[in-house]
């Protein structure tokens with residue numbers, strides 16, 4: 001074998017690949033002495049290992065092989081590794097694949113194992129690069145190939161879902177094809193939804209984006225029995241919606257009150273904006289949202305359904321005698337799988353900068369989630385969102401609501417109108433006043449330390465303006481800017 005590529009190497013140009021090939025030729029003629037790899041190296045040469053050649057299962061990987069595995073698996077670097085015959089490239093490749101399979105065990109689509117030829121692909125249990133890419137022979141130009149891939153749901157999904165791409169025998173991939181693949185990757189993996197939101201934020205929404213938003217009026221259905229969360233401008237609308245959905249469920253209501261502590265004179269005020277509610281009513285079948293990060297896949301914003309309640313001790317060591325019934329929730333996790341969790345009360349604290357706790361609330365980390373207020377949704381990212389723009393939204397609120405969605409596939413928009421989503425003119429003005437750090441350096445005199453020396457209260461703001469752009473937000477701007485993140 002002559003060469004391998006692991007990782008997303010789409011930024012390599014044809015000339016860079018040629019350059020690599022030249023290097024490889026000279027390297028395989030005259031092997032270099034073994035060198036240490038620094039974590040920053042992404043192009044590495046596998047030199048001869050000293051370990052005796054035994055069965056794959058019987059030997060340990062050399063430190064050089066292990067370093068390359070770490071670069072790929074832990075550091076997630078784009079890595080090109082190669083070396084003369086018999087230096088352990090295939091063994092290393094198998095080890096990398098096995099580590100990556102473990103890493104993506106819950107989401108196997110994230111790893112794509114490919115090779116330039118059918119035989120090589122077979123050897124590593126993968127598919128050919130052409131078949132992964134869905135490009136046939138790949139002779140057409142890039143726009144035609146992109147259209148071809150977009151028509152093929154499976155191929156498109158592979159391009160979108162893959163996080164790590166392995167290409168074995170990469171030296172057999174023609175440089176021109178490599179450049180085409182790089183361009184295809186950039187075109188297909190480009191996040192159209194992020195661009196649409198950005199246009200909205202800057203007040204320059206294109207006709208194409210308007211049309212795309214209008215197409216999002218279609219209803220969304222999911223096979224895990226969970227519904228979209230509808231975002232409303234007011235709390236009253238949220239309560240009405242959640243209460244009516246809860247009433248429509250039959251069965252017993254489970255009521256949970258919070259336990260607040262802290263100075264009674266101020267704690268209500270301090271805890272007023274807390275996500276965790278003072279009390280919550282639940283029923284079997286209720287749609288809920290987790291409001292705390294539990295681990296990597298169960299996060300603030302995860303949606304779930306109440307399955308039942310069971311008797312359990314509170315996790316509070318002081319309340320070990322508190323044998324209460326707590327809800328068991330079936331959550332859909334960030335990786336699309338399901339987890340069934342017993343939810344017991346959690347703590348939320350309001351602290352002074354010194355760490356002193358002023359008030360705290362103990363409550364289940366759950367809220368009803370058929371409906372949510374824009375205010376509470378701020379700062380959340382949601383997999384499934386419904387926004388009816390026919391309702392009254394304040395300037396900037398519609399943008400916040402729509403930008404809560406992770407993707408347009410999980411967003412339903414009713415009664416879309418361009419005028420409803422445009423940013424506040426003052427926000428647009430604010431963004432127009434900004435320019436890049438690079439141009440700031442080019443056009444402005446570089447500040448010296450004397451520019452920052454305090455020269456009396458009255459001169460502070462003008463002194464600061466010498467070297468950098470300071471855009472003062474008055475209260476009004478600050479509010480609208482906060483709404484337009």
Ligand SMILES: Nc1ncnc2c1ncn2[C@@H]1O[C@H](COP(=O)(O)OP(=O)(O)OP(=O)(O)O)[C@@H](O)[C@H]1O
Pocket residue numbers: 001002049051052053054055056059060061062065083084085086087088089090091092
């Ligand atoms: N860490 C190791 N310790 C001991 N033996 C090893 C180690 N890595 C590889 N080997 C052995 O070295 C031999 C060559 O390894 P391998 O087939 O991976 O090399 P290669 O670089 O892919 O070679 P080629 O380019 O010829 O296909 C094999 O017998 C393999 O079992």
